[in-house]
Structure formats: C-alpha cells, structure tokens
Amino acid sequence: MDRQALHDYTLTIIKEAGERIRKSFFETMYIETKSDANDLVTNIDKETEAFIVKKIHAYDESFRILGEEGMAEEEISSLEGVVWMVDPIDGTMNFVRQRRNFAISIAIYVDGVGQAGYIYDVVADELYFALKGQGAYMNGQRLSPLEALPLNEAIVGINAVWATPNPRVEHEGIIKLIHTLRGTRSLGSATLEIVAVATGRMDAYLSFRLSPWDIAAGIIIAQEVGAVSSTLDLNAVNLLNQDTFIVANPSIHKELVGDYITLK
Structure with missing residues (x-):
C-alpha cells in the first residue's frame, strides 16, 4: 500500500465531502432520530457517508469500512487488514441547530494499528x-508537542451526561474534579474535542460512551503530539464497540483517572 498516494487521495475525499456538506446548507434537510430524541441523523449524514464509501471502494474494493450510518453494509468484527472508520458528520445536533461545530472524521487502521487520521472542521x-x-x-x-501542566491549570472537555443517573461513574469524584480544574468545556463533537486536546486548546476530554468512529481518527492525531488515550479504567481504547474514553495531556492523564474518576 502506497501510504503517500493513499494520503493524498484521502485528503481529496474529505475536502470534496466537506464541499458537498456546505452546499447542503441551501437544500432541504430530513431529520430522523436513532436511539433517542437527542440522537439525530439526517439525509446529509447518510449521503455524505455513501459518497465517502464509494470513493474508498473506488480506490480499493478490498478495504473494509466501519461507518456510523452503516452505508458500507458490512459487518466489522475484527481489525485485521485495512479498516477505514468513518463518521460523516460528528456533531449532528450542532449541524442541525448551529450549522457549525461539526466535523468529518476518517481513520485508516492496518491490523489494528492507526496509520492515518483526518478530521475536517467543515465550516x-x-x-x-x-x-x-x-x-x-x-x-x-x-x-x-504538548507541554506539561498541573491539573489545577487544566481545561477539560466533559458534557452533562455525568450528571445523569449514570451507573458507570461515581458522581462525587467528578464534582471534586470540576472544582479542581481551571475550567470545563462541552463542544458537542467528540472529534473536535479531541482536536482541541491535540492543539492544546483543552488539556483533556473524557466521555462515558463513545463509538469507534467517534475517536478513531482523533487518537491518531492526538498521539502524534504526545497525548495519551485510554478507557476510563486505563485499558486500551476499544475500537470495535462503545466504551468509556479519555484523551489527555500525559502530565495529567493518570491523575485524572486515578484520583477523580471511579467507575462502578
């Protein structure tokens, strides 16, 4: 596999997909719900993923694709070989309501090892x-590369899900963490929150439930600047199923998980 040629081709795919999304702002949008009323999908999500899948298979039909909307129509139960992970619009709620703060995410893994990650903030x-x-x-x-900092100077991405009756996390530790940090943020797009960590605009991002396509590209990008990714119980990131997730500046990663976040 010619990595440079594939890289150049992927850059073309993601830029073309972004242009298609920008043009869709002037078209009729059809919105559906998936798992609940806050889990949205639009015709643009599906059309964008279908476009990306078609482009990937035009390059090499043997490439397997794990996409949020299932437009590749294939079951991925292992990461053997070349596997693409695609989220056509990460932050669909933002896309629908704000027309900003969403991104296209594409990652390429070979035998479970991340080789290339792409996140495009379209707007x-x-x-x-x-x-x-x-x-x-x-x-x-x-x-x-990321610079070390103490936890009390850190800004951490975390959404309001922690405050719900979540059976997986102890609330007291999260409350203590929030009082320790310099601040918290919630962007509504996991890919953009991971990018914020990679650029140093935030120092960690944690979530109690993310899917592989939410994080696959971001962890490759974050790793290249020194960030550390894991589950919230310090296991390897799960790229086949939903799981907890944290990406952080290495100077605060283990302190965040070990001292403040306790899973039940």
Whole structure:
C-alpha cells in the first residue's frame, strides 16, 4: 500500500465531502432520530457517508469500512487488514441547530494499528491530519508537542451526561474534579474535542460512551503530539464497540483517572 498516494487521495475525499456538506446548507434537510430524541441523523449524514464509501471502494474494493450510518453494509468484527472508520458528520445536533461545530472524521487502521487520521472542521475550513510517526498537522502547519501542566491549570472537555443517573461513574469524584480544574468545556463533537486536546486548546476530554468512529481518527492525531488515550479504567481504547474514553495531556492523564474518576 502506497501510504503517500493513499494520503493524498484521502485528503481529496474529505475536502470534496466537506464541499458537498456546505452546499447542503441551501437544500432541504430530513431529520430522523436513532436511539433517542437527542440522537439525530439526517439525509446529509447518510449521503455524505455513501459518497465517502464509494470513493474508498473506488480506490480499493478490498478495504473494509466501519461507518456510523452503516452505508458500507458490512459487518466489522475484527481489525485485521485495512479498516477505514468513518463518521460523516460528528456533531449532528450542532449541524442541525448551529450549522457549525461539526466535523468529518476518517481513520485508516492496518491490523489494528492507526496509520492515518483526518478530521475536517467543515465550516472553519480546518483540516487536521496525522500519519503515524510523521507528526500532526492543521492545514499543513505542524502542531507542536504538548507541554506539561498541573491539573489545577487544566481545561477539560466533559458534557452533562455525568450528571445523569449514570451507573458507570461515581458522581462525587467528578464534582471534586470540576472544582479542581481551571475550567470545563462541552463542544458537542467528540472529534473536535479531541482536536482541541491535540492543539492544546483543552488539556483533556473524557466521555462515558463513545463509538469507534467517534475517536478513531482523533487518537491518531492526538498521539502524534504526545497525548495519551485510554478507557476510563486505563485499558486500551476499544475500537470495535462503545466504551468509556479519555484523551489527555500525559502530565495529567493518570491523575485524572486515578484520583477523580471511579467507575462502578
């Protein structure tokens, strides 16, 4: 597999997909719910994923694809071989309500190892990417390695799900953490929150339930600047099923999980 040729091709795919989404702002949108009233999908999500799937298979029909909307119509039960992970619009609620703060996410894994990750903030026209061992970039400019900081100076991405009757996390530790931090943020798009950690705009992002396509590209990009990813019980990231997730500046990663976050 010619990694540079595939990289160039993927950049073309994601930019074309972004242009299609921008044009969709002037078209009729059809909105459906999935697991609950806050889990939305639009015709644009499906059309964008179908477009990306078609482009990937035009390059090599043997590539397997794990996409949020299932447009590849294949079952992925292992990460053997070349597996693409695609989220056509991460942050669909933002897409529907705000027309911003959403992104396209594409990742390429080979035998379970992340080789390339791409996140495109469509409205801001910011394209983040990383090739394994070659650094991370935003619009061609290399991102700097993360600098260490104490937890009380950190900004952490966390949404309001922690405050619900979540059977997996102890609330007291999260409350203590919030009082310790310099601040918290919630962007409504996991891919953009991971990018915020990779750029140093935030210092960690944690979630109690994410799917592989939410994180697959972001962890490759974040790793190239020194960030650490794991589940909230410090296991390896799960790229086949939903699981807890944290990506953080390495100077605060274990302190965050070990001292404040307790899973039941």
